[in-house]
Amino acid sequence: MLYIQKENCPADLQADIDRLTGGSRWASFAEVPSTGEAHAIRKNYFDKLNKSRVREALIAEQHGLCAYCMCRIKNSGNSTTIEHFIPLSKSKAGAMNYQNWLAVCKGGQNIKKPEGEKRIICCDAKKSNTSVTLTPLDRDRMERIAYYDDGTIYFSAVSHPDYRRFCEDINSTYGLNGKLDPKTSRSQKDTTSGIVKQRKDTYNAMFDELMRLESTGDLTLDLLNRFRRSLLSDPEWEPFLGVKLYVLDMFLEILNPDAT
Numbered sequence: 005m006l007y008i009q010k011e012n013c014p015a016d017l018q019a020d021i022d023r024l025t026g027g028s029r030w031a032s033f034a035e036v037p038s039t040g041e042a043h044a045i046r047k048n049y050f051d052k053l054n055k056s057r058v059r060e061a062l063i064a065e066q067h068g069l070c071a072y073c074m075c076r077i078k079n080s081g082n083s084t085t086i087e088h089f090i091p092l093s094k095s096k097a098g099a100m101n102y103q104n105w106l107a108v109c110k111g112g113q114n115i116k117k118p119e120g121e122k123r124i125i126c127c128d129a130k131k132s133n134t135s136v137t138l139t140p141l142d143r144d145r146m147e148r149i150a151y152y153d154d155g156t157i158y159f160s161a162v163s164h165p166d167y168r169r170f171c172e173d174i175n176s177t178y179g180l181n182g183k184l185d186p187k188t189s190r191s192q193k194d195t196t197s198g199i200v201k202q203r204k205d206t207y208n209a210m211f212d213e214l215m216r217l218e219s220t221g222d223l224t225l226d227l228l229n230r231f232r233r234s235l236l237s238d239p240e241w242e243p244f245l246g247v248k249l250y251v252l253d254m255f256l257e258i259l260n261p262d263a264t
Contacts, residue, residue: 017057063084077109206243223259
């Protein structure tokens with residue numbers, strides 16, 4: 005997971021939102037909609053927006069990555085979902101609020117599996133209408149996301165008062181570690197989309213490259229900082245960039261422990 009800096013809603017989208025929600029019917033809905041109201045809000049309001057335009061804006065501010073697992077996403081309804089972080093069914097205000105929208109992958113739902121083999125889904129496909137605390141919109145919390153070299157993602161601040169809830173969000177609500185080993189809390193079986201292995205491969209490739217540079221005497225603070233800036237400057241980020249940055253930051257801390 006990576007921190008997402010939300011931008012202002014594009015003017016054309018905001019105009020459509022204002023037009024759709026400007027009438028008395030919208031005002032009559034409860035802030036926490038009933039089942040019927042939630043269905044009406046989705047069908048008659050949210051689904052009438054230009055979804056391609058919404059995905060375009062969200063994907064641009066997320067630098068081309070899923071808000072949760074960091075895989076590559078594209079502007080296609082077949083591969084990318086517009087996610088309401090606060091579920092549409094639980095907040096009228098959030099239903100048509102650009103600041104509450106994220107672009108996420110299909111979580112493995114769209115990948116064919118052999119007959120009888122169970123899907124292990126993640127991201128919005130797993131989260132569904134569950135409310136969560138660990139959000140990519142919170143910079144402080146995202147700075148405490150960490151990774152093991154086996155690809156397991158975890159929250160590193162064990163003293164945080166919401167630590168257990170954050171772990172629950174990562175493992176059960178978002179499903180970002182696939183099926184867990186109950187003894188070790190490490191990934192036991194990958195998600196259908198294979199994100200644990202992809203994080204593992206990204207981690208090891210970054211670690212091996214930095215160790216190679218260290219062995220030749222070329223690993224310096226300046227090089228690491230330039231590498232970090234280069235990764236973040238690309239309008240379209242590399243898949244699983246958060247893993248690369250985590251490994252880079254480990255080496256930065258070793259070379260410059262006084263900076264932490």
